[in-house]
Amino acid sequence: MPDNELVQGLDLDEYKYDFVTESKPVFQAQKGLSEEVVRQIHAHKEEPEWMLDFRLKALEVYYSKPMPKWGGDLSTLESVLDEIYYYVKPQDQMEHSWDDVPEEIKNTFQKLGIPEAEQKILAGVGAQYESEMVYHSLKKEWDDKGVIFDSIEDGLKKHPELFREYFSTVVPVGDNKFSAMNSAVWSGGSFVYIPKGVKLDTPLQAYFRVNQERMGQFERTLIIADEGSHAHYIEGCTAPVYSTESFHSGVIEIIVKENARFRYTTIQNWSHNMYNLVTQRAIVHAGGHMEWLDGNLGSKLTMKYPSCYLVGEGAHGEILSIAYSGDGQHQDTGGKVVHAAPYTTSSIVSKSISKGTGRSTYRGLCKVHDGAHHARSNVECDALLINDTSRTDTYPYIEIEENDANVGHEASVSKIGEEQLFYLTSRGIPGDEAMAMIVRGFIEPVAKELPLEYAVELNRLIEMEMEGSVG
Amino acid sequence: MTQKLTEGVTAAFNADAVERIAQGEPEWLRERRLQAWEVYESLPIPTTRLEEWRYTDLSRKLELDALVLSSAAAATDDESTWPAGLRTAMEEDSEASGHIVLIDGHVVHTDIDAELAGKGVILASLHDAVANHSDLLEKHLATEAVPAEEGKFAALNAALWNDGIFLYVPRGVRLEHPVRVTRWFSESGTAYFSRTLIVAETASQVSYVDEVLSDDFSAQTFTSSAVEVLAADGAQVQYVAVQRLGRGGFYQAVQRTLAQRDSTLDTLNVALGGSVTRVDLNARLLGPGSNSDMLGLYFGDGDQHFDFNTSQDHVSHNAGSDLLYKGALDGASRAVFRGIIRVHPGAQRTDAYQTNRNLLLSPHARADSLPNLEIEADDVKCSHGASVGELDAEARFYLMSRGLNHVQAERLVVLGFLGEVLSRLPLGGVGQKVTRVIEEKLRNHG
Numbered sequence: 040m041p042d043n044e045l046v047q048g049l050d051l052d053e054y055k056y057d058f059v060t061e062s063k064p065v066f067q068a069q070k071g072l073s074e075e076v077v078r079q080i081h082a083h084k085e086e087p088e089w090m091l092d093f094r095l096k097a098l099e100v101y102y103s104k105p106m107p108k109w110g111g112d113l114s115t116l117e118s119v120l121d122e123i124y125y126y127v128k129p130q131d132q133m134e135h136s137w138d139d140v141p142e143e144i145k146n147t148f149q150k151l152g153i154p155e156a157e158q159k160i161l162a163g164v165g166a167q168y169e170s171e172m173v174y175h176s177l178k179k180e181w182d183d184k185g186v187i188f189d190s191i192e193d194g195l196k197k198h199p200e201l202f203r204e205y206f207s208t209v210v211p212v213g214d215n216k217f218s219a220m221n222s223a224v225w226s227g228g229s230f231v232y233i234p235k236g237v238k239l240d241t242p243l244q245a246y247f248r249v250n251q252e253r254m255g256q257f258e259r260t261l262i263i264a265d266e267g268s269h270a271h272y273i274e275g276c277t278a279p280v281y282s283t284e285s286f287h288s289g290v291i292e293i294i295v296k297e298n299a300r301f302r303y304t305t306i307q308n309w310s311h312n313m314y315n316l317v318t319q320r321a322i323v324h325a326g327g328h329m330e331w332l333d334g335n336l337g338s339k340l341t342m343k344y345p346s347c348y349l350v351g352e353g354a355h356g357e358i359l360s361i362a363y364s365g366d367g368q369h370q371d372t373g374g375k376v377v378h379a380a381p382y383t384t385s386s387i388v389s390k391s392i393s394k395g396t397g398r399s400t401y402r403g404l405c406k407v408h409d410g411a412h413h414a415r416s417n418v419e420c421d422a423l424l425i426n427d428t429s430r431t432d433t434y435p436y437i438e439i440e441e442n443d444a445n446v447g448h449e450a451s452v453s454k455i456g457e458e459q460l461f462y463l464t465s466r467g468i469p470g471d472e473a474m475a476m477i478v479r480g481f482i483e484p485v486a487k488e489l490p491l492e493y494a495v496e497l498n499r500l501i502e503m504e505m506e507g508s509v510g
Numbered sequence: 511m512t513q514k515l516t517e518g519v520t521a522a523f524n525a526d527a528v529e530r531i532a533q534g535e536p537e538w539l540r541e542r543r544l545q546a547w548e549v550y551e552s553l554p555i556p557t558t559r560l561e562e563w564r565y566t567d568l569s570r571k572l573e574l575d576a577l578v579l580s581s582a583a584a585a586t587d588d589e590s591t592w593p594a595g596l597r598t599a600m601e602e603d604s605e606a607s608g609h610i611v612l613i614d615g616h617v618v619h620t621d622i623d624a625e626l627a628g629k630g631v632i633l634a635s636l637h638d639a640v641a642n643h644s645d646l647l648e649k650h651l652a653t654e655a656v657p658a659e660e661g662k663f664a665a666l667n668a669a670l671w672n673d674g675i676f677l678y679v680p681r682g683v684r685l686e687h688p689v690r691v692t693r694w695f696s697e698s699g700t701a702y703f704s705r706t707l708i709v710a711e712t713a714s715q716v717s718y719v720d721e722v723l724s725d726d727f728s729a730q731t732f733t734s735s736a737v738e739v740l741a742a743d744g745a746q747v748q749y750v751a752v753q754r755l756g757r758g759g760f761y762q763a764v765q766r767t768l769a770q771r772d773s774t775l776d777t778l779n780v781a782l783g784g785s786v787t788r789v790d791l792n793a794r795l796l797g798p799g800s801n802s803d804m805l806g807l808y809f810g811d812g813d814q815h816f817d818f819n820t821s822q823d824h825v826s827h828n829a830g831s832d833l834l835y836k837g838a839l840d841g842a843s844r845a846v847f848r849g850i851i852r853v854h855p856g857a858q859r860t861d862a863y864q865t866n867r868n869l870l871l872s873p874h875a876r877a878d879s880l881p882n883l884e885i886e887a888d889d890v891k892c893s894h895g896a897s898v899g900e901l902d903a904e905a906r907f908y909l910m911s912r913g914l915n916h917v918q919a920e921r922l923v924v925l926g927f928l929g930e931v932l933s934r935l936p937l938g939g940v941g942q943k944v945t946r947v948i949e950e951k952l953r954n955h956g
Binding site: 426429437442 | 561855856858868870871872873874875876877878879880881882883884885886887888889890891892893894895896897898899900
């Protein structure tokens with residue numbers, strides 16, 4: 040077995056996104072949250088009046104809701120929320136060509152490899168810097184087919200009817216305290232519409248970067264996948280490491296119409312001082328197919344449970360979740376599937392690794408409503424513990440109101456098996472490499488679904504973490 | 511207590527009632543009751559906002575204000591005067607090391623094998639035990655296992671218990687046959703509070719079967735049990751509770767088992783009757799080498815509501831626990847299973863398992879299952895599983911193709927499903943009796 044003393048000596052943080060770009064925002068609201076800040080955001084965005092009403096009502100709901108008492112430790116969050124900036128506008132307008140993006144911001148994204156990836160493998164790219172999307176572009180062939188991939192603000196401006204028909208219908212303002220907060224101060228995020236029958240063969244990607252200290256990012260994404268369409272959306276997140284804590288609270292709403300197929304991939308690698316409280320939900324209509332691929336590697340505390348509401352016959356929901364918690368990190372993640380129609384199927388696969396003082400929590404719900412006959416659901420959670428100071432929890436909720444349904448939940452917790460390690464080392468593989476191999480094997484069912492560049496990064500991370508972990 | 515609430519203080523449940531019950535009792539016990547009452551007063555009635563009560567809404571399920579304390583006089587120790595249902599249940603039992611019969615809160619009969627009594631085994635009503643074995647009771651009653659601080663109901667029970675059972679097995683003494691306790695309740699609209707304290711000393715062995723019975727009640731009737739089971743080093747203890755109350759019964763039990771080094775402490779909860787069942791079972795593995803098998807079985811029909819809240823606390827390293835709760839639900843019945851395995855820091859080489867399986871036999875039945883894990887040690891083997899599903903159509907088809915009709919085949923599949931639990935704890939006649947009651951309930955099914 041790996042000697043615990045040795046593992047303890049490992050430093051977890053070799054966070055490669057820890058660089059700061061010197062850039063002057065064109066506008067920055069005063070710190071803290073107030074009605075005035077909400078009005079300023081509204082004014083800067085030149086929104087229709089109804090959106091101001093919406094924001095102000097949401098602010099009231101936010102104030103009226105207590106801090107959640109479950110999940111991660113939010114005891115110090117309130118003081119953090121008073122100190123952060125809720126709106127930072129980095130440039131005057133959004134650009135559609137990298138050439139027009141201010142040099143220092145462009146540099147940031149170049150360091151992250153975004154423009155390069157766009158050329159090679161992506162159908163479209165959006166980039167958010169602080170509170171606003173600074174860049175959005177979609178390949179012409181998709182534009183011609185009627186695909187909309189724009190900042191959420193432009194979505195509201197250019198497609199007001201479509202926007203209003205779906206906005207906040209999947210995640211209502213009062214869903215939870217942080218969805219209310221997001222509804223009050225949302226800024227940035229994507230607006231995506233995939234027309235009937237259009238099948239994107241390469242992914243759309245949005246990249247979220249927090250650069251400034253004490254920054255709160257509140258992106259809002261609305262996606263409508265019309266009948267029979269196919270698409271894949273990837274979201275990546277990073278921030279530099281500051282001594283103060285930052286806050287990210289996004290709301291993602293997805294409507295998957297009849298027989299459409301949509302996959303949403305998040306790879307969250309926020310710096311380890313970030314609170315990441317996100318509401319992600321999809322409504323899936325008959326024959327539709329929704330997949331959440333959720334990778335949580337960074338942040339101080341993440342609370343995020345991607346959900347599928349299966350409202351049409353034969354709808355399918357899938358959640359693949361992978362979490363890595365290192366020293367001081369808590370990943371409180373999982374998924375929710377709600378079966379509200381017959382013949383709906385779902386699956387949740389969750390894999391977590393806890394190392395050092397890290398804590399990984401799976402929290403999930405599987406609900407089958409009365410009348411959702413022939414519903415099938417399977418949930419599997421596996422947790423791997425590396426040190427004796429690591430912690431893992433599993434809190435699945437299974438609520439079944441229909442007898443003609445089959446629901447199963449299985450979970451296991453283990454540490455790396457001595458036999459496995461012995462077998463590999465007896466074949467001449469060094470201990471830490473063997474350890475990394477076993478961890479890779481453990482997460483493989485989820486990792487293989489990741490886009491290539493993220494899969495490579497994840498593997499690298501694991502190798503780094505396991506280095507020197509075996510004597 | 512810092513804060514005084516009045517939730518749950520009623521015409522029947524109040525400080526005067528506690529004083530009345532405590533009359534003539536030794537001072538330590540009176541103080542313990544009064545202190546428990548203070549705890550009770552200070553705690554709110556659990557609501558569905560509490561995770562552990564999420565699916566059982568007491569504001570709708572329990573009418574505390576309507577309940578009165580039992581005023582029945584003790585029945586006589588003459589079998590022929592006992593209720594027919596009680597006698598029938600006892601006739602079915604096979605051999606026993608001793609019996610206790612409790613009617614409407616009073617212990618009316620006690621017998622124990624003379625040889626065992628000679629070896630120091632004590633089987634007595636709590637009242638007699640308080641009088642004759644005060645030292646043991648003062649040490650163990652409502653102290654280590656189910657103290658008043660455990661919760662609202664534990665506090666109410668500790669303050670108001672009327673009578674109960676004390677079983678003591680000295681070091682090295684082994685009981686070949688189970689101790690059988692049969693409890694009968696007859697007054698509708700009444701609240702009964704009884705306790706059980708089982709102390710098994712080092713290397714002793716004992717099994718204990720508690721059966722709770724009644725006819726149907728015309729008004730809600732509340733039976734509260736606090737069960738404390740202590741297994742010292744190397745002791746082997748089996749505790750079985752069979753709940754067969756009539757409709758209108760609210761069965762509430764707080765059970766805690768404390769397993770010391772190398773002891774085996776197994777439990778089986780069978781719930782077939784009553785309108786509402788709520789069992790809080792906490793197994794604490796306190797010594798290395800200790801092991802607890804925790805079994806549960808329920809069959810619901812009509813509007814029966816079952817709520818099992820279990821926890822497996824691995825405080826010590828090298829201990830094991832294995833939980834299996836299975837239930838079938840017919841009619842508009844509902845079952846809630848909430849279980850948690852807690853592996854405390856330092857509890858290395860823990861083996862802990864937890865499985866809950868539900869069979870829904872009717873479109874109106876409902877099952878909620880919450881199997882939780884909290885693991886704070888790394889060298890552990892833990893898993894849990896839960897499932898909710900319909901009857902295995904293939905198995906039924908197989909049986910029908912062998913000549914059984916639809917109903918027969920279905921019954922067989924259900925009995926096979928539930929039988930797994932009974933086969934894990936074979937104990938003199940319990941399996942047969944439970945199977946017979948389930949068969950009776952199945953007869954009402956489609």
